[in-house]
Amino acid sequence: xxxxxxxxxxxxxxxxxxxxxxxxxxxxxxxxxxxxxxxxxxxxxxxxxxxxxxxxxxxxxxxxxxxxxxxxxxxxxxxxxxxxxxxxxxxxxxxxxxxxxxxxxxxxxxxxxxxxxxxxxxxxxxxx
Amino acid sequence: xxxxxxxxxxxxxxxxxxxxxxxxxxxxxxxxxxxxxxxxxxxxxxxxxxxxxxxxxxxxxxxxxxxxxxxxxxxxxxxxxxxxxxxxxxxxxxxxxxxxxxxxxxxxxxxxxxxxxxxxxxxxxxxxxxxxxxxxxxxxxxxxxxxxxxxxxxxxxxxxxxxxxxxxxxxxxxxxxxxxxxxxxxxxxxxxxxxxxxxxxxxxxxxxxxxxxxxxxxxxxxxxxxxxxxxxxxxxxxxxxxxxxxxxxxxxxxxxxxxxxxxxxxxxxxxxxxxxxxxxxxxxxxxxxxxxxxxxxxxxxxxxxxxxxxxxxxxxxxxxxxxxxxxxxxxxxxxxxxxxxxxxxxxxxxxxxxxxxxxxxxxxxxxxxxxxxxxxxxxxxxxxxxxxxxxxxxxxxxxxxxxxxxxxxxxxxxxxxxxxxxxxxxxxxxxxxxxxxxxxxxxxxxxxxxxxxxxxxxxxxxxxxxxxxxxxxxxxxxxxxxxxxxxxxxxxxxxx
Numbered sequence: 010x011x012x013x014x015x016x017x018x019x020x021x022x023x024x025x026x027x028x029x030x031x032x033x034x035x036x037x038x039x040x041x042x043x044x045x046x047x048x049x050x051x052x053x054x055x056x057x058x059x060x061x062x063x064x065x066x067x068x069x070x071x072x073x074x075x076x077x078x079x080x081x082x083x084x085x086x087x088x089x090x091x092x093x094x095x096x097x098x099x100x101x102x103x104x105x106x107x108x109x110x111x112x113x114x115x116x117x118x119x120x121x122x123x124x125x126x127x128x129x130x131x132x133x134x135x136x137x
Numbered sequence: 138x139x140x141x142x143x144x145x146x147x148x149x150x151x152x153x154x155x156x157x158x159x160x161x162x163x164x165x166x167x168x169x170x171x172x173x174x175x176x177x178x179x180x181x182x183x184x185x186x187x188x189x190x191x192x193x194x195x196x197x198x199x200x201x202x203x204x205x206x207x208x209x210x211x212x213x214x215x216x217x218x219x220x221x222x223x224x225x226x227x228x229x230x231x232x233x234x235x236x237x238x239x240x241x242x243x244x245x246x247x248x249x250x251x252x253x254x255x256x257x258x259x260x261x262x263x264x265x266x267x268x269x270x271x272x273x274x275x276x277x278x279x280x281x282x283x284x285x286x287x288x289x290x291x292x293x294x295x296x297x298x299x300x301x302x303x304x305x306x307x308x309x310x311x312x313x314x315x316x317x318x319x320x321x322x323x324x325x326x327x328x329x330x331x332x333x334x335x336x337x338x339x340x341x342x343x344x345x346x347x348x349x350x351x352x353x354x355x356x357x358x359x360x361x362x363x364x365x366x367x368x369x370x371x372x373x374x375x376x377x378x379x380x381x382x383x384x385x386x387x388x389x390x391x392x393x394x395x396x397x398x399x400x401x402x403x404x405x406x407x408x409x410x411x412x413x414x415x416x417x418x419x420x421x422x423x424x425x426x427x428x429x430x431x432x433x434x435x436x437x438x439x440x441x442x443x444x445x446x447x448x449x450x451x452x453x454x455x456x457x458x459x460x461x462x463x464x465x466x467x468x469x470x471x472x473x474x475x476x477x478x479x480x481x482x483x484x485x486x487x488x489x490x491x492x493x494x495x496x497x498x499x500x501x502x503x504x505x506x507x508x509x510x511x512x513x514x515x516x517x518x519x520x521x522x523x524x525x526x527x528x529x530x531x532x533x534x535x536x537x538x539x540x541x542x543x544x545x546x547x548x549x550x551x552x553x554x555x556x557x558x559x560x561x562x563x564x565x566x567x568x569x570x571x572x573x574x575x576x577x578x579x580x581x582x583x584x585x586x587x588x589x590x591x592x593x594x595x596x597x598x599x600x601x602x603x604x605x606x607x608x609x610x611x612x613x614x615x616x617x618x619x620x621x622x623x624x625x626x627x628x629x630x631x632x633x
Contacts, residue, residue: 029301041308044308048312051315051316052314054315055319082318085314085318088271089270089311096278099282099300100300100301103297104297106285106288106293107293111290125426125427
């Protein structure tokens, strides 16, 4: 169980990283979301073996009751999910804005950086 | 007094909600923002006074004892950062209000700005690794809004880079928290300090490096700095100023906190010193190549971060004290330089050096306001930068770290060179086209009073740092002592 979850986490990170390196903003957004899912799953995984019951209250002390799941990573994962969700929504809005302005969703280069590089190639002295 | 530590976080958050509801009334929004930020400065000073007199202050939220509950901690280091941060936020707000044409500043500026304040304060005060992540996210979410506030093409383009890089770093942060929790079973930093020491060396190093990468992206240290000079200059001037002054320094704070509390080393750290040297050199070389005032200053942020990391890398009381002093000086000076470049942009309509010229004659006060912090940034005596650099270099010589001392001196000279480049380009000579005679009285430019006032206030603060360097250095030395022997910190948090 725990190995398969670990593999899923690895695959999510790998796919997320691949998509993140693309030039289309939509792919980047999806890549970030996948990486976020990977991280949240990893948080859950940190809580111990899956399959254990959640909090069972005071009866947990009695005989025949096994170990309970650690609730803290679940709370952490929930917080992280909400944050990922909010930020992904903002990113989508930004991608939409970029599409409205430039009518395509490619990531552009740093304009000023290009200009400085051109200046230096063309004339060493004119940059000063 | 248990409420005191929560106030710098809760006050701006509540005010942000109210401010959002008041989006139709910009006047009320401004008044609310100023009043609340004055209150934040007041509570921050109260925290500093309390911590200075009574040792580490702790508040357990909800009454749950650490390590179960969420802990807010203020030691001297966080209290100093809190006060400096709160003052900067207030001054920049005054500047933003004084900017003419601010009626068309979006109604979302004030709410986002207050949320940013809450996030910054929470980052300084939290004693819990996951809560640090949440504080970072609060701060970053607000910064995403602020950096793209205008919605222009340039802002969306560079804002995109900033947002994506920040989210990647945040994802790594969650990963690091998950791995730390899996290895130790706690996220309380005081508790972690004890438990991480018991881990195998390899696991400990891996966790330490992962956190260093996460905070390294936020702090813009080499080789993770490339997003900063691209994204900062396009934002509105007040926003750039507060980002430049505060946000990267929150990353530096997190690096210093985690490396001293969670992953302490015995002697100086070669890795951190190499990173510090590379950050200084690459940052300053990048600055020399630039032509835009704001971009030059942005590259200098990177270069200056190197000095703070150098102080940490030396890992001695003198080194850390120098790093804290340098951080305080840098926040004040950098913010004022960006405020001045905002003034220049407002007066001349551009911040490109080849278009500017003759401002020293046309707006002498703005020239003076640039000159003082610029000399201070380069480390010319008797300004605050000289004091801070002297402290760092003495700390470096004390443990014979000659290489980093040499690099830092060289970078200071290069910093001075690029400051003279701005001076020569913007304040001397004639503007492009040459149709304006700088000596002519009619060519005089007038800056709005409130903007000038806010900028002058900051410059005066930086002069006060230079004058009060002695007592201030004693204070940072005490803070550094607390950082290097965190017994007081862990005892105060864990109550044993």
